[in-house]
Amino acid sequence: MSATSxxxxxxxxxxxxxxxxxxxxxxxxxxxxxxAAQQVRDAGFKWWDCCTPFPVHGLDKAMGIRTTIxxxxxxxxxxxxxxxxxxxxxxxxxxxxSLWAMVWVTGYPFLxxxxxxxxxxxxxxxxxxxxxxxxxxxxFSLMFGFNGLPRLYHPLFRSKRFRRVTDDRFxxxxxxxxxxxxxxRTKAFLESLNPLSVEVVED
Amino acid sequence: xxxxxxxxxxxxxxxxxxxxxxPGHREPLVLNMDRFSQVTQQVCQVAEARxxxxxxxxxxxxxLGCLGLLGFCVLYLILTGVGVWGLNNxxxxxxxxxxxxxxxxxxxxxxxxxAILFLFRQKWRTGINRFAEAMTIFAVICAGLFPGIxxxxxxxxxxxxxxxxxxxxWPQFRSPLLWDVFAVGTYFTVSLLFWYTGMVxxxxxxxxxxxxxxQQIAYGAFALGWRGxxxxxxxxxxxxxxxxxxxxxLVLSVHSVVSFDFATSQLPGWxxxxxxxxxxxxxxxxxxxxxxxxxxxxxxxxxLKDLITIRHLxxxxxxxxxxxxxxxxxxxxxxxxxxxxxxxxEKFAFLNRAFGQYWWAxxxxxxxxxxxxxxxxxxxxxxxxPIMFVLSLLVNVGMWFERxxxxxxxxxxxxxxxxxxxxxxxxxxxxxxxGSFGLFMVLFLLFCRFIPMIAIAEIKAVMPQAxxxxxxxxxxxxxDEEHGESEEAKS
Numbered sequence: 001m002s003a004t005s006x007x008x009x010x011x012x013x014x015x016x017x018x019x020x021x022x023x024x025x026x027x028x029x030x031x032x033x034x035x036a037a038q039q040v041r042d043a044g045f046k047w048w049d050c051c052t053p054f055p056v057h058g059l060d061k062a063m064g065i066r067t068t069i070x071x072x073x074x075x076x077x078x079x080x081x082x083x084x085x086x087x088x089x090x091x092x093x094x095x096x097x098s099l100w101a102m103v104w105v106t107g108y109p110f111l112x113x114x115x116x117x118x119x120x121x122x123x124x125x126x127x128x129x130x131x132x133x134x135x136x137x138x139x140f141s142l143m144f145g146f147n148g149l150p151r152l153y154h155p156l157f158r159s160k161r162f163r164r165v166t167d168d169r170f171x172x173x174x175x176x177x178x179x180x181x182x183x184x185r186t187k188a189f190l191e192s193l194n195p196l197s198v199e200v201v202e203d
Numbered sequence: 204x205x206x207x208x209x210x211x212x213x214x215x216x217x218x219x220x221x222x223x224x225x226p227g228h229r230e231p232l233v234l235n236m237d238r239f240s241q242v243t244q245q246v247c248q249v250a251e252a253r254x255x256x257x258x259x260x261x262x263x264x265x266x267l268g269c270l271g272l273l274g275f276c277v278l279y280l281i282l283t284g285v286g287v288w289g290l291n292n293x294x295x296x297x298x299x300x301x302x303x304x305x306x307x308x309x310x311x312x313x314x315x316x317x318a319i320l321f322l323f324r325q326k327w328r329t330g331i332n333r334f335a336e337a338m339t340i341f342a343v344i345c346a347g348l349f350p351g352i353x354x355x356x357x358x359x360x361x362x363x364x365x366x367x368x369x370x371x372x373w374p375q376f377r378s379p380l381l382w383d384v385f386a387v388g389t390y391f392t393v394s395l396l397f398w399y400t401g402m403v404x405x406x407x408x409x410x411x412x413x414x415x416x417x418q419q420i421a422y423g424a425f426a427l428g429w430r431g432x433x434x435x436x437x438x439x440x441x442x443x444x445x446x447x448x449x450x451x452x453l454v455l456s457v458h459s460v461v462s463f464d465f466a467t468s469q470l471p472g473w474x475x476x477x478x479x480x481x482x483x484x485x486x487x488x489x490x491x492x493x494x495x496x497x498x499x500x501x502x503x504x505x506x507l508k509d510l511i512t513i514r515h516l517x518x519x520x521x522x523x524x525x526x527x528x529x530x531x532x533x534x535x536x537x538x539x540x541x542x543x544x545x546x547x548x549e550k551f552a553f554l555n556r557a558f559g560q561y562w563w564a565x566x567x568x569x570x571x572x573x574x575x576x577x578x579x580x581x582x583x584x585x586x587x588x589p590i591m592f593v594l595s596l597l598v599n600v601g602m603w604f605e606r607x608x609x610x611x612x613x614x615x616x617x618x619x620x621x622x623x624x625x626x627x628x629x630x631x632x633x634x635x636x637x638g639s640f641g642l643f644m645v646l647f648l649l650f651c652r653f654i655p656m657i658a659i660a661e662i663k664a665v666m667p668q669a670x671x672x673x674x675x676x677x678x679x680x681x682x683d684e685e686h687g688e689s690e691e692a693k694s
Contacts, residue, residue, distance in 0.1 A: 031671045050433040053239060054404070054664040055440050058671055059433050068438045074445055092365055092373035105367045112377050125382040125460055129389040132453045136393040136446060140400060143442035147435040150427035157430070165431045166408040168239035 021155035021203040022047075022175040023187055024162060025195035030056045033170040036193040037062040040172060043189065047178035051156070051171040070146065074139050081134025085127040094118050155203050162201075169196075176203075221514045222586055232327055232665055234509040239663050242510070246405075246657045247412055249505045255652060258504055263648045269641020276634040277352055285355045287631045294614045294626040297607075299353035300464075302636055304482075304606045306346035306643075307387065307461055310394070311454055311483070312490025313339030317397060318450035321443075329661040330515045333405075334501065334650070335494050336398040341646040342493075343391045345639045350383070352635075379463035386460040393453055397446045400439075403429050405655040458482045465609065472552035472613030475540065481533035488526035488572070489602035491519050495595040499588055501651060510657050513586050520585040523598065527576025530605075534573065548618060560625060561612040564604050571601020 027033040030052070037050050041064045050059055091097065094117035095107035109117050144150065156162050156173065165171055172195075174186055183200070190198045221230040236242060280287055290297055313335040320328040351360055363384045365374055374381050407429035410422040429435070459479035466478040495516060502511040541553040557565050575597045578584045585591065616623050650656065667673055 029671075029673070030669060031673065034671050051431040052433055052436065053243075053408075053431060054660040054669060055436040056433070056669070056671065057664075060437050063433060065434060065437050068441050070438055070441050071445060088365060089376040093376045101367075103367055106371055108371070108373050110373075110375055110377070112375065115377065119377055122377040125379075125456070125463075126376060126385045128456060129382075129385040129453075132449050133389040133392060136389075136396050136449050139442045139445045139449070140396045143400075143438050144427065146438055147432075149429065149435070152423060152428045154428055154430055162430075163411040166404065166411045166429075167243045171431075 019203045020176045020183065021158075021201045022173055022178075022181070023183075023190055024156070024159060024199050024201055025172045025190040025193060026161060026197045026199070027170040027172070027195055028168075030059075030170060032194060033172070034058055034062045036172055036195070039193055040174065043180070045174055045178050045180055047175040047181075049173045049175075051162070051165045051173060053166055053168060053170070056170070068146070070139070070142055073142055074135050077138035077142075078131045078135035081130040081132070082127050084134070085130035086123060089123045089126060090118065155201055159199055159201050161197065161199055173201075219508070219513065220586075221512050222517050222582070230514060231667070232330065232512065232514070233662060234512055236509060236666075237668060239666070239668065242662050242666070243408060243412075243659055245507065245510060246655050246659050246662075247409060249507075249651070250409055250653055250655060251412065251414075251418075256504055259648060259652065262644065266641045266644035266648060269638050270645050271638075271641075272634050273638020273641055276631050276638055277348075279631060280352055280635075281357050285353065287629060289627050289629045289632055291624045291626065293617055293622050293624050294611055296353075296614060297611050297626050298628055298632040298636055299349045301603065301606045301610055302639055303346050303349035303353075304461055304610075305489070305603050306342045306349070306639065307390075308458060308482070308486035308489045308602065308606075309342040309493045310339040310346070310390070310490065311458060311486035312494050313337070313342075314390075314394060314397075314450050314454040315487050315490065316494070317401070318447040318454065321447040322451060326665040327515055327518055329658055329665050330511050331494060331498060331519070332661070333398075333401065333658045334497065334647075334656045335490075336394065336401070337647065337650045337654075337656070338490075338493060338497060339394050340391070340398060341643050341650075342490075343387065343394065344646065345643050347387060347391065348639065348642070350387075379460065379467050382460045383464060386457045390453060390457045393446070393450055397450055400443060400446060401658055401661070402654065403427055404431065404439075404660040405658060407431070408659055409655060455483055458486045465613075470613050470617060471546070471548040472556065472609065474549075475537065477533060477536055477540070481530070481537075484526050484529035484533065485572075485602060485605060488523060488530050488576075489599060491523045491526065492595040492598035492602070495519055495523070495591055496599060497647065499592045499595075501656065505651065505656070507657060510662060516588075516591060517582075517585045520579045520591055523595070524576050524579040527572060527579075527598070531573035534569065552613060552616070555616050556608060556612045559612065559616060561608060561615070564608050564612070568601050568604040568608050571597045572605060575601065 025036065027036065033050060033052065033056065037059060040048055041062065050056075050063060052059070091099075091107045093108065093110045096109055098104055098106045111117070115122075161169075162171060172190065172193075174181060174190065176183075180186075187198055187200075218231075218234045221232075221234060223230055233242065236245070288298065313332075316328050316335040317332045317339075321332075350363075351357065354360055354363075362368070363374065363381070374384075403426055406422050406426040410419060410426045413419040413422055459482065462478035462482035465473035466475060468474060498511055498516065498519075502508050538553050541549040544550075575594050578590075578594060584594075611626050615626055663669055
């Protein structure tokens with residue numbers, strides 16, 4: 001790992017092949033992958049990744065991935081749902097205001113069995129449901145959004161060998177845009193991490 | 204215990220029984236397989252097979268026929284009016300709402316398996332969660348049909364939603380019937396998202412294995428370009444946990460809200476506070492019976508016995524036993540409270556339920572829902588495929604009749620004897636019920652044929668080989684991650 005971490009400022013990666021996406025190293029077991037991933041992390045790479053058929057326990061730590069902010073954002077989305085439901089029910093059932101929401105709409109103060117217009121307990125179920133609905137929709141869309149998906153094409157799909165990533169093979173990918181990337185040295189580095197194979201992936 | 208040795212018996216012939224409950228030895232959840240690729244192959248071969256099993260075609264043709272019957276009955280209803288059903292003045296809800304409650308209830312087992320068992324780290328759920336969730340979605344589709352058509356004037360069904368309209372009127376948000384619209388709508392949406400999120404990595408597996416252009420494009424589009432990146436898996440796992448945590452209170456709320464339709468009314472027999480927990484227990488009870496009904500033939504037809512093992516079925520039968528006891532308790536408690544309340548109408552409603560004009564329905568309900576599941580105390584019965592299949596069918600019948608008894612017997616004999624009447628279903632009632640099973644089965648069979656019906660990635664993750672420590676038997680690991688696996692499935 002020391003070979004790549006020293007003096008990498010002089011030769012940019014582009015000089016070694018403009019259309020190159022990166023290098024992939026193939027592993028057979030989660031244990032081998034984790035051992036290799038720790039070394040890639042310690043070598044100081046930034047633009048690299050592990051690709052696996054299922055989430056491997058302990059790999060996040062071995063790669064040094066920071067915990068996602070997703071749950072915090074989902075909390076606020078859920079609270080938005082609560083407020084939307086409260087405002088919707090109060091406006092439509094307990095007021096006679098007019099307001100413009102694409103068209104002019106007016107509330108209708110329903111008087112049911114002499115109950116108060118602002119009957120909050122009766123509004124709770126719908127507030128609960130919309131909280132869940134907004135949270136779930138935001139979980140789904142933010143998770144795929146942060147992951148940059150849907151993205152139907154990716155350079156990694158060029159590799160025939162990489163197709164087994166959704167079956168039974170584990171890969172380390174180091175991208176050519178990483179400042180520490182040099183085709184020869186990085187390839188030698190990956191080969192020193194006991195992979196089954198190392199392959200160049202074109203962009 | 205950091206690693207689980209391969210089952211010593213696997214070398215000598217096929218293992219079929221993994222139901223032992225010895226705390227010192229963890230029984231495998233996946234039988235006769237020690238490589239990830241075997242799991243992939245076993246599940247994908249169903250969707251990839253060039254020939255569809257003959258049995259599939261036979262069942263599909265029959266289901267399609269039932270779906271046609273549904274279409275005809277619904278069209279006839281819309282063109283004529285709800286008078287084509289056997290409804291009369293006191294009995295204004297009958298088969299329509301019975302079917303609605305029945306189908307919504309069926310869905311609950313799928314969410315219980317996918318969300319609640321996930322939160323409790325019950326790893327055996329991975330074998331059955333995909334098709335149990337599919338069952339949920341198709342059951343909610345069937346359920347959603349009935350309120351839609353029983354409103355009578357289907358063309359104004361948009362009045363259910365708070366949309367600006369020409370009358371300048373809004374839905375009445377203090378009504379449980381409107382809460383139902385939101386509860387069932389949210390339930391369907393969240394179940395669909397949960398199901399699809401779990402399926403994306405498996406669709407990517409099918410995409411990467413696809414030989415033909417059409418398969419590549421179809422699976423490729425729905426796989427959203429998933430490439431197994433661990434940076435993606437990190438957010439994915441967090442999102443999956445969030446969806447499970449959101450679905451858990453949701454599923455408990457949905458049948459509670461459905462029960463409010465009855466519990467908030469004044470009618471004796473409906474006006475009881477026990478309804479929400481009682482409905483939820485009954486929903487899980489009937490849903491698990493439906494999962495067993497579907498799992499038993501599916502694992503036979505598609506050769507998935509090593510993934511949906513006897514242990515899975517055994518566990519589900521235990522849940523049927525537990526929820527069956529809860530339902531039996533609720534039936535008894537209803538009678539006790541009716542007596543204890545001292546209200547003559549309450550007392551009458553329950554005596555009438557058991558001994559009145561619908562005594563046969565009540566007897567059917569009690570024998571199917573209370574007596575039948577008690578047989579599951581015996582392990583020989585819990586692990587016998589034919590017996591559990593028959594018992595699961597009986598439970599489904601019993602739970603349909605439970606809703607029928609609650610709805611029809613309470614309505615038919617209310618406060619005033621002069622307004623009593625008898626509900627007799629017409630052929631349209633029965634045709635719509637049969638047809639809804641056709642709709643359900645058509646969707647389910649299409650799912651089995653074209654979509655990975657077992658969660659491939661999740662199964663791999665619970666195999667002992669997925670543990671990074673699996674290969675170092677001497678415990679000489681050079682990294683310090685903790686492995687929270689001690690509380691694995693014990694049930």
